[in-house]
Amino acid sequence: MTQIPKNILLVSGSGQNVGKTSFIRRIIAQNAAQKIAAIKITPHFHEPTSGLLPLVINANYRIFQETDSTSGKDSSLFFQAGAERVFYIQTTDEYLKEAFNRISEKLVEDQPVIIESAALRKILKPEVYLFIQNKFEDIKPSAKEMQKLADTIVYSDSGQFSIDPASINFDQIWKIKVDDFS
Numbered sequence: 103m104t105q106i107p108k109n110i111l112l113v114s115g116s117g118q119n120v121g122k123t124s125f126i127r128r129i130i131a132q133n134a135a136q137k138i139a140a141i142k143i144t145p146h147f148h149e150p151t152s153g154l155l156p157l158v159i160n161a162n163y164r165i166f167q168e169t170d171s172t173s174g175k176d177s178s179l180f181f182q183a184g185a186e187r188v189f190y191i192q193t194t195d196e197y198l199k200e201a202f203n204r205i206s207e208k209l210v211e212d213q214p215v216i217i218e219s220a221a222l223r224k225i226l227k228p229e230v231y232l233f234i235q236n237k238f239e240d241i242k243p244s245a246k247e248m249q250k251l252a253d254t255i256v257y258s259d260s261g262q263f264s265i266d267p268a269s270i271n272f273d274q275i276w277k278i279k280v281d282d283f284s
Contacts, residue, residue, distance in 0.1 A: 108275035109212055110228035114220035116235035116245040121258035123176045125234055126216055127183040128267030134184030136214045136272045141205060142177045143191045143198070143219035151175055154190055157208070163193035163201035176218065185216075195221045202226075214272040223251050230276040232256055237264075254278060 111129070115122045130138055150156070153170020154177070168177040168188035177190040189208070193201040198221055209215060223231055233252035235241055237259040241249065249255060257264040269279040 108229040109214050109272070110226070110230075111214070111216045111270070111272075111276040112223055112226075112228040112231045113216065113218050114223065114231075114233055114248055116233070116239065116241035116249070120234050120236045120239075121261065121263065122218055122234050123179055124261060125232075125256065125258070125263060125267050126218055127179055129216060129270050130180060130183040130185050132268045132270070133214065133272050137186040137210075138184070138272070139209055139213050139215045140177070140180035140185040140188045141191065141215065141217040141219070142180065142188070143193065143202075143217065143222055145192075145194055145221065147192045150190075151178070153178065157189075158201075158204055162197040163191060163204075165201060165205055166190045180216075186213075195224070198222065199225050212274075214276070220245075220248055223248060228276075230254070230270075230278065232270075234258055234263075 113122055113126055150166055151173045153168060153173050154166035155169050156166055158165040168181045168190055170178055171182040177188050181188045189205050191201050231253045233249045234256045237257040271277055
């Protein structure tokens with residue numbers, strides 16, 4: 103497993119519509135002054151929207167840079183939230199490591215990076231790995247495996263989260279501020 107510098111925050115979840123993108127957008131907005139790079143990784147191949155600038159296109163994976171903050175796609179929403187640069191990767195798990203290594207070459211050293219991907223946790227250990235799940239739903243077995251790897255589980259309920267995204271900050275490493283109740 104690849105060890106990644108302390109500038110990586112990885113987010114995945116129990117499925118679609120659990121709040122991953124909303125949670126990430128709030129973290130980006132809170133930390134916009136840090137010049138965050140955001141990456142959305144998906145195993146689904148489909149036609150790119152306008153605004154996705156192709157960087158690498160081959161039979162195994164596609165890497166794009168988002169240039170449009172108005173398309174409504176997750177990568178566009180990250181850009182809209184204040185990420186300095188946003189990348190979108192389409193790849194199968196088999197080529198994920200190769201695709202991630204390619205995009206890593208485009209990142210500024212020590213720049214804070216937020217990545218939305220479930221499969222990436224299988225090949226790297228980031229500084230912080232958050233797993234988001236709906237408070238009231240059971241999760242499928244494959245998601246349970248990813249949940250076990252999480253540093254923190256965030257429960258979502260109608261746009262509300264068990265951890266305030268504003269408590270997650272980058273100061274040379276990703277940190278989750280815990281309130282002191284003493």
